[in-house]
Amino acid sequence: MTTFSGNYQATDGKIGIVVARFNNFVTERLLAGAQDSLERHGLTSNQIDIAWVPGAFEIPLALQNLAQTKQYAGLIALGAVIRGETSHYDYVCNEVAKGVAQVGLQQNLPTMFGVLTTDTVEQAVNRAGVKGGNKGADCAESVLEMIDLQHQINLN
Ligand SMILES: Nc1c(NC[C@H](O)[C@H](O)[C@H](O)CO)[nH]c(=O)[nH]c1=O
Numbered sequence: 001m002t003t004f005s006g007n008y009q010a011t012d013g014k015i016g017i018v019v020a021r022f023n024n025f026v027t028e029r030l031l032a033g034a035q036d037s038l039e040r041h042g043l044t045s046n047q048i049d050i051a052w053v054p055g056a057f058e059i060p061l062a063l064q065n066l067a068q069t070k071q072y073a074g075l076i077a078l079g080a081v082i083r084g085e086t087s088h089y090d091y092v093c094n095e096v097a098k099g100v101a102q103v104g105l106q107q108n109l110p111t112m113f114g115v116l117t118t119d120t121v122e123q124a125v126n127r128a129g130v131k132g133g134n135k136g137a138d139c140a141e142s143v144l145e146m147i148d149l150q151h152q153i154n155l156n
C-alpha cells in the first residue's frame with residue numbers, strides 16, 4: 001500500500017495570490033498572513049505574485065488567467081464576503097466557491113479557497129488574524145502541502 005502525504009516544505013515554484021479589494025480592511029490582513037506564512041516556510045518575495053480584483057466575484061477569472069500562464073505551482077484566493085440585507089451574498093458566495101474549485105480541477109493546479117463567507121464583520125475580522133486564526137496563513141500552508149503531494153504522486 002502506498003500512502004501519500006504532502007509536507008509544508010518550500011517550493012522552488014511561484015505562488016499566485018488573487019485578493020479582493022472589497023472589505024480590504026479584512027482582505028489586507030488575509031494577504032499579510034499568507035505572505036508571512038509563505039516566507040516563513042522558505043519562499044522569497046520574488047516567488048509570490050499578487051493580483052488585486054474588485055470583489056470576490058472576480059476572483060475565479062483572475063485565478064484562471066494566472067493558471068493559464070503555466071508559471072505557478074499553486075494559487076491562493078483571498079476575499080471576505082460579508083452578508084448584507086439582500087440575497088446578493090448567496091449568489092456571490094456560491095459562484096466564487098464554484099469558480100475557485102473549477103480552476104483548480106480544470107488546470108490541475110493546487111488552488112486554495114481563502115474567501116471568508118461570514119454573517120458579520122466580527123466573524124470576518126476574527127478569521128483574519130484575531131481569535132479565529134488567519135485564513136490566509138492557513139491557505140499558504142495548504143498550498144505548499146498540496147504542491148508537495150502532487151510532486152509525490154507524480155514521482156510514484
Ligand atoms: N458584497 C461583497 C462583494 N460584492 C461585490 C462582488 O464581489 C463583485 O465585485 C460585484 O458584484 C461586481 O461584479 N464582494 C466581496 O468581495 N465581498 C462582499 O461582501
Ligand SMILES: CC(=O)[C@@H](O)COP(=O)(O)O
Nearest residue numbers: 082083084085086088089
Ligand atoms: C455580500 C454582498 O454582496 C453584500 O455585502 C451586499 O450587501 P446588500 O445585500 O445589503 O446589498
